[in-house]
Amino acid sequence: MNQTFSITDLAREFDVTPRSLRHYEDEGLLSPQRAGQQRIYSNRDRVRVALILRGKSVGFSLAEIREIIDLYDLPQGEELQAQVLRAKLSRRRAQLQQQKADIDHMLAELDAIENRITTDNPRS
Amino acid sequence: MNQTFSITDLAREFDVTPRSLRHYEDEGLLSPQRAGQQRIYSNRDRVRVALILRGKSVGFSLAEIREIIDLYDLPQGEELQAQVLRAKLSRRRAQLQQQKADIDHMLAELDAIENRITTDNPRS
DNA sequence: GGTTACCTTTACGTTAACGTAAAGCTCGGT
DNA sequence: ACCGAGCTTTACGTTAACGTAAAGGTAACC
Numbered sequence: 001m002n003q004t005f006s007i008t009d010l011a012r013e014f015d016v017t018p019r020s021l022r023h024y025e026d027e028g029l030l031s032p033q034r035a036g037q038q039r040i041y042s043n044r045d046r047v048r049v050a051l052i053l054r055g056k057s058v059g060f061s062l063a064e065i066r067e068i069i070d071l072y073d074l075p076q077g078e079e080l081q082a083q084v085l086r087a088k089l090s091r092r093r094a095q096l097q098q099q100k101a102d103i104d105h106m107l108a109e110l111d112a113i114e115n116r117i118t119t120d121n122p123r124s
Numbered sequence: 125m126n127q128t129f130s131i132t133d134l135a136r137e138f139d140v141t142p143r144s145l146r147h148y149e150d151e152g153l154l155s156p157q158r159a160g161q162q163r164i165y166s167n168r169d170r171v172r173v174a175l176i177l178r179g180k181s182v183g184f185s186l187a188e189i190r191e192i193i194d195l196y197d198l199p200q201g202e203e204l205q206a207q208v209l210r211a212k213l214s215r216r217r218a219q220l221q222q223q224k225a226d227i228d229h230m231l232a233e234l235d236a237i238e239n240r241i242t243t244d245n246p247r248s
Numbered sequence: 249g250g251t252t253a254c255c256t257t258t259a260c261g262t263t264a265a266c267g268t269a270a271a272g273c274t275c276g277g278t
Numbered sequence: 279a280c281c282g283a284g285c286t287t288t289a290c291g292t293t294a295a296c297g298t299a300a301a302g303g304t305a306a307c308c
C-alpha cells in the first residue's frame with residue numbers, strides 16, 4: 001500500500017512522458033517527495049495523475065484541473081469558505097453535466113450518420 | 125427556413141469572435157457561400173457551428189472535429205468505404221463513451237469533496 | 249574505474265487556436 | 279461627396295502544453 005514510483009514508472013503506466021509529469025509539477029498539480037534530487041511518487045500522487053489525465057481527456061486545461069485539485073486541499077477555514085467551495089463545486093458540476101449533454105448530442109449525430117450509411121448501403 | 129446570417133450574426137449568437145469563424149473556415153470546417161467578398165452563412169452552416177463548439181467543449185481538436193464532419197459528407201463510394209466509415213464511427217463512439225465515464229468519475233470526486241465539507245462543517 | 253541506465257535542471261523550439269493590428273472595399277444615410 | 283458600420287485579407291503576436299536537446303549528478307554492474 002505504501003508503494004512508491006519513479007517518474008518513468010508512472011510515465012509508462014499512464015502512457016505519458018516524464019516531461020509531462022514534470023510539467024504538471026511546475027504547474028502545481030503534483031508535488032512528489034524527493035530522495036535527494038530524485039522524485040518519489042506516492043500512491044496518492046499516482047491517483048492524482050489519473051485525475052489530471054481524466055481532466056485533460058474531457059477538455060479541461062491544466063489551470064482548471066488545478067482549481068479542482070485545490071478543492072481537495074480544503075483550507076480548513078471558516079464557514080464562509082465552505083459556502084464558496086460549495087458554489088465552485090456547483091459550477092463544476094453544471095459544466096460537467098453540460099459536457100455530458102454535448103457528448104450525448106454528438107453520439108446521436110454519429111447514429112444519424114450510421115443510419116444514412118445503412119440506408120444507402122444496407123448490405124455492407 | 126432559408127434564413128441566412130452574417131459573420132457577426134453567428135458570432136454573437138454563439139458567443140465567439142468573427143476571427144474564430146474565419147479560422148474554422150481556414151481549417152476546412154466551414155465553407156459558407158459568398159456574396160462578392162462577404163460570407164453568407166446558411167442554416168446548415170449554423171448547425172455546423174453548433175457542432176464545432178460542442179466538439180470543442182468536450183475537448184476535441186479542430187482536426188478531430190473536421191474528421192467527424194467529413195463523415196457527414198459520405199463520399200458516395202463503394203461498400204469498402206462503408207466498412208471504413210463504420211469503423212471510424214465505432215472508434216469515435218468508444219472515445220465518447222470513455223469521456224462520459226471520465227466525467228462520471230469526476231462528478232463522483234466532486235461529491236466526495238462536498239461530503240467532506242459537509243461532514244467537517246455541517247452547519248454551513 | 250569506466251560504462252550504462254535513470255535521474256536532474258535549464259532553456260530554447262513547436263503546434264494549435266486563435267488575438268490583434270493594419271489597410272482596404274462597399275453600401276446606406278446626410 | 280463624405281462618413282460610419284460592417285465586411286474583407288494579410289500577417290505578425292500570444293498562450294498553453296508540452297518536445298527536444300544539452301550538460302551534468304548518481305548508483306549499480308562488469
